[in-house]
């Protein structure tokens with residue numbers, strides 16, 4: 001019998017089985033949609049990129065012009081203040097905070113602000129129109145100037161009053177602002193180098209660092225919403241985009257678990273014995289299963305990509321990277337399914353496939369960045385990401401979103417394909433070694 | 442012509458010695474019955490002939506070739522009907538037939554013809570489009586057989602093909618087996634623990650018990666070789682216990698058991714037997730409701746060979 005017939009039968013068996021079809025294809029779509037709704041629910045109104053923003057009010061408790069004037073008159077003849085060539089305008093925190101920080105494109109996607117007086121701000125928060133009030137205190141500009149130009153350490157302090165219904169959004173706001181003010185204090189030591197950096201690149205380039213420096217408990221709450229941004233990339237992607245790749249790569253692994261159980265199921269249903277009597281070798285049966293799982297993965301991926309693009313508005317980026325990546329991912333997941341199916345057959349029990357489902361998938365998802373982006377994971381865990389098939393998938397798909405050239409993925413492609421080869425080889429060796437155990441009856 | 446020879450066939454599982462060095466053979470065109478109680482080793486024997494299991498000892502020769510060395514020698518000529526339903530429940534009857542037909546190397550118009558022919562033989566042509574999981578047990582059994590017939594095999598091996606089905610389907614299956622044998626010249630190995638089926642169908646019978654073939658021959662040969670016994674079933678209105686005790690005192694009577702509200706007597710040939718029975722029962726205050734005298738059958742052969750009844 002030709003392999004093709006076996007594969008067609010295997011595919012039919014899934015397609016006709018509404019339950020497994022639902023688990024394999026509809027579930028990921030549902031979860032993606034839930035994720036979408038959840039992310040939208042966190043923020044108020046929708047914006048073009050799929051990410052929506054929270055409204056805050058900013059209350060200025062200082063008079064910028066007066067504080068600059070104060071600083072300049074004090075600086076004159078003060079040996080401790082080294083103004084050098086630095087223009088006051090460049091280190092004016094009033095300008096940096098609004099123009100560099102809040103007006104930054106990425107921050108804008110998360111935070112929409114209005115500058116109001118205190119009374120108005122309180123009114124807004126009471127009528128649920130804003131999630132928080134940010135108070136920039138008296139001396140905000142002056143202290144900043146002193147910090148940047150002298151050895152003085154006047155702490156720049158920002159106060160936040162939050163609306164209790166927006167706890168989640170506010171976690172993010174707090175962590176972003178903390179990151180911002182922390183930068184201003186810590187980086188003080190490096191003085192003008194930092195200022196130059198801040199000004200030439202804009203604060204946005206540091207969001208990745210800010211995120212990476214967030215305290216542990218913050219990360220847990222912010223990971224799903226924060227802009228996922230790395231300093232050296234051309235394009236940025238939204239967290240929604242990131243989690244679409246993460247979900248998809250993880251779900252492909254469940255297809256491997258499914259395929260890993262399929263052959264032992266055939267044995268239990270006695271059709272494996274019948275196949276064997278017709279002279280079809282066990283190798284052929286597991287290869288057919290490999291191909292079936294690969295085809296399911298291609299189907300799953302295409303479905304999720306198209307659905308998330310059309311319905312949820314997620315941009316997946318470079319088509320060629322996606323196509324090659326999907327093919328290679330599917331082959332590797334198919335190979336994984338093949339090995340799993342041989343192991344379940346040899347052990348005569350589904351326990352290894354279940355172990356894979358409940359432990360190995362979770363492990364791969366964790367170290368691969370399906371739960372939290374690698375940037376915020378402890379390095380020790382992130383270093384294991386090369387072991388994670390789903391993690392390599394995320395890499396490929398996010399690279400497609402960053403619109404990196406195809407060559408940026410060659411390493412990942414090669415690694416995935418070598419995994420596929422190794423998995424298939426181990427499967428064949430196991431069939432040879434176990435001989436009698438991997439038989440139909 | 443000798444189609445299949447089994448020599449010293451042996452199979453051990455971890456704790457069970459399932460088949461203990463058995464010998465038998467099949468002539469072309471025969472229906473050979475393999476009769477035995479649960480756990481006798483019938484399925485294990487059949488699995489080895491079908492190349493599913495490798496024997497631990499002995500050989501199986503099909504058309505002068507050892508199938509242990511070359512499984513292909515039997516595979517394409519064999520229609521194997523497993524004891525369990527081995528079908529894809531999510532696929533329709535037609536899809537199952539098409540798939541298994543292809544598995545046997547059929548294609549194109551040959552395949553289509555085979556599928557329509559077989560579905561007629563097994564009588565499911567009106568349900569071909571439905572998923573197999575919606576079939577009744579009897580229909581699934583019939584399809585289970587049909588799948589093995591598509592490639593017009595020389596030899597069909599059926600492992601208890603009538604287990605757990607209604608009398609109608611059962612009759613249909615038995616008639617199918619006879620049809621395949623008489624009209625299509627197929628050789629059949631038929632396994633069962635229903636002695637009536639084996640008696641009805643088979644030219645020759647091997648009786649298996651505890652991994653061994655304990656008797657072999659035509660029904661008549663088996664009966665003769667094991668001292669023809671007379672079977673008498675009596676139904677009385679009460680006091681079965683006393684009747685059984687009394688009946689056991691008759692000299693020629695060998696066993697008396699109670700089964701399905703009948704007193705079943707197995708006796709050596711004895712001219713005085715009926716007279717003695719009537720007399721013994723007449724001494725009790727009971728009425729004979731019915732009395733059925735049966736010719737010696739395989740049940741009695743098995744009983745006399747093992748001291749046990751065939752069915753649990």
Ligand SMILES: Nc1ncnc2c1ncn2[C@@H]1O[C@H](COP(=O)(O)OP(=O)(O)OP(=O)(O)O)[C@@H](O)[C@H]1O
Pocket residue numbers: 441454455457458459477478479480481482483484485486524601634
């Ligand atoms: N795969 C196996 N592993 C261990 N023991 C087995 C296996 N298959 C069969 N046996 C044992 O071998 C013996 C013979 O079993 P087999 O299935 O051949 O009997 P059978 O005559 O077909 O019985 P039945 O009428 O119940 O189908 C039984 O004791 C059974 O428990």
Ligand SMILES: [Mg+2]
Pocket residue numbers: 483484485524600601
């Ligand atoms: Mg059996």
